[in-house]
Amino acid sequence: MSSDRTPCIVGIGATPFGPLYRQLDPRRSAFDLAADAFLRALDDSGLAKREIDSVIVGRLPSYLKFCADVGLRDVRYVNFQSGGGNQSGLALLQAATLIRAGQADVVACVYGNNGRSVRVEYGGAPIPTSRYDDPYGMTSNGAYLGMMFRRHQYEFGTPAEALADLAISIRANAALNPDAVMRTPITREDYFRAPYVVEPLRLLDYCLINDGGVAYLVTTLERARSLKHPPVRVLSSAVAGAMGYFYGTEDFWYHTLAGLRARLFGPAGVGPADLDCAQIYDNFTPSLVFALEGIGVCERGGAGDWILAGNHRLGGVLPLNTSGGHLSEGYLQGWALTVEAVRQLRGQAGARQVPGCELVLDLTCSPICSAHLLAR
Amino acid sequence: MPGPLPDPTEVDRPYWEGARAGVLRLQRCAACRQLLFPPARRCPQCDGDALRWEDLRGRGRIWSWVVFRRQYFPAMPPPYIVVRVRLDEGPLVIANLVGGEPAIDAPVRAVFHDTGRGLVLPQFVVEG
Numbered sequence: 435m436s437s438d439r440t441p442c443i444v445g446i447g448a449t450p451f452g453p454l455y456r457q458l459d460p461r462r463s464a465f466d467l468a469a470d471a472f473l474r475a476l477d478d479s480g481l482a483k484r485e486i487d488s489v490i491v492g493r494l495p496s497y498l499k500f501c502a503d504v505g506l507r508d509v510r511y512v513n514f515q516s517g518g519g520n521q522s523g524l525a526l527l528q529a530a531t532l533i534r535a536g537q538a539d540v541v542a543c544v545y546g547n548n549g550r551s552v553r554v555e556y557g558g559a560p561i562p563t564s565r566y567d568d569p570y571g572m573t574s575n576g577a578y579l580g581m582m583f584r585r586h587q588y589e590f591g592t593p594a595e596a597l598a599d600l601a602i603s604i605r606a607n608a609a610l611n612p613d614a615v616m617r618t619p620i621t622r623e624d625y626f627r628a629p630y631v632v633e634p635l636r637l638l639d640y641c642l643i644n645d646g647g648v649a650y651l652v653t654t655l656e657r658a659r660s661l662k663h664p665p666v667r668v669l670s671s672a673v674a675g676a677m678g679y680f681y682g683t684e685d686f687w688y689h690t691l692a693g694l695r696a697r698l699f700g701p702a703g704v705g706p707a708d709l710d711c712a713q714i715y716d717n718f719t720p721s722l723v724f725a726l727e728g729i730g731v732c733e734r735g736g737a738g739d740w741i742l743a744g745n746h747r748l749g750g751v752l753p754l755n756t757s758g759g760h761l762s763e764g765y766l767q768g769w770a771l772t773v774e775a776v777r778q779l780r781g782q783a784g785a786r787q788v789p790g791c792e793l794v795l796d797l798t799c800s801p802i803c804s805a806h807l808l809a810r
Numbered sequence: 811m812p813g814p815l816p817d818p819t820e821v822d823r824p825y826w827e828g829a830r831a832g833v834l835r836l837q838r839c840a841a842c843r844q845l846l847f848p849p850a851r852r853c854p855q856c857d858g859d860a861l862r863w864e865d866l867r868g869r870g871r872i873w874s875w876v877v878f879r880r881q882y883f884p885a886m887p888p889p890y891i892v893v894r895v896r897l898d899e900g901p902l903v904i905a906n907l908v909g910g911e912p913a914i915d916a917p918v919r920a921v922f923h924d925t926g927r928g929l930v931l932p933q934f935v936v937e938g
């Protein structure tokens with residue numbers, strides 16, 4: 435196996451999100467944040483910068499400037515993502531595919547966002563029906579997810595307490611993460627006392643808006659074997675999208691996600707019961723309810739009971755968003771969830787470490803569904 | 811006060827003219843009989859371009875609903891109710907609920923609100 439091209443994540447880097455959140459700076463550039471994360475990832479990997487032959491850039495306004503800023507002047511492959519949360523999983527799929535195909539030997543995946551400092555408004559982005567929605571004041575993915583969640587409650591009896599318990603456990607995880615933005619533990623009382631934003635969703639169902647940079651490096655298992663940390667392998671990846679005029683589907687993405695299970699778990703020869711933890715895109719709490727059912731962690735319609743039983747907590751059956759996720763660690767549009775998966779597999783997650791963590795699900799559904807199995 | 815209003819285009823002008831006449835009007839594909847929302851130049855299902863505007867009953871049931879409690883548009887102070895309605899003829903549409911208590915599966919009918927700014931907006935009220 436001397437030429438094993440199994441893709442591995444070998445370097446991770448993230449700016450500390452908490453301090454950046456507490457210190458707004460309109461001059462802070464997304465490029466600087468991304469470069470900071472990139473240099474951390476490079477140092478973490480033990481690779482030399484000249485070994486990086488490909489770059490995937492998320493959200494930054496110019497991939498040219500980023501590459502020039504960090505001195506990556508000759509590349510075999512470069513690509514740019516506009517940065518929405520539907521794309522983070524696609525960056526990892528792209529990198530892994532390039533590595534497997536021999537189109538790249540080391541891919542740097544880099545993301546930077548100074549949205550809080552420059553007061554970017556999320557949620558106003560046009561969708562195909564915006565011209566018919568806006569007159570009614572209907573806007574934002576949170577509103578669409580709120581609508582889906584109320585329907586889910588009607589069809590399956592899912593209680594609002596399930597959303598509360600997600601927000602509470604994810605905050606509890608963030609309390610164990612020194613870099614997280616929101617670290618003060620919350621209770622059900624806090625959850626239900628917080629105001630509605632778009633009813634049935636309350637303030638604590640919504641992700642944060644914060645500044646930060648995230649980067650990771652992907653290379654072959656062959657190269658990974660002689661680097662600083664044990665390699666984290668990308669065992670399998672699968673993507674599926676339900677394309678339509680609205681954000682969301684009438685079946686809560688159930689069939690979209692169920693349809694990619696075989697492609698995700700099959701090649702790795704494992705199932706949802708084998709996962710040690712999961713990092714799932716939590717732009718809003720209902721996304722987690724829908725993802726858990728769709729990917730087969732619990733039965734369809736069973737997420738409410740599954741969550742109320744505490745299965746999603748640290749120490750439970752499948753700890754969820756161990757870093758604090760988008761709700762409490764920081765909203766880096768999926769990128770920081772991948773980095774947390776690597777930390778868990780390396781045993782570097784400190785007080786929030788899942789003991790003996792060997793297999794992690796990294797899943798996004800917003801609305802493109804992308805899933806990766808990462809393993810030690 | 812409504813949120814931002816669109817300028818009718820060549821594609822959806824009959825939709826807005828229908829609203830002004832007090833009727834919900836959508837295109838039906840002559841080839842596959844699919845009813846389209848939003849208005850289009852071509853049927854997404856069969857690629858047919860023979861689309862005929864058809865008057866609907868203006869009735870349906872609430873698929874789900876939300877209440878905006880935060881202000882997103884300057885002209886629309888909260889709270890206001892947005893419903894997603896499954897029309898009897900099939901399509902799902904978004905609008906405000908302006909009468910009756912919202913509930914999933916509650917029967918609704920379209921009413922028409924003149925914004926005074928050039929467009930008449932379809933809205934819904936709970937029936938009965």
Ligand SMILES: [Zn+2]
Pocket residue numbers: 839840841842843844853854855856857858
């Ligand atoms: Zn057709």
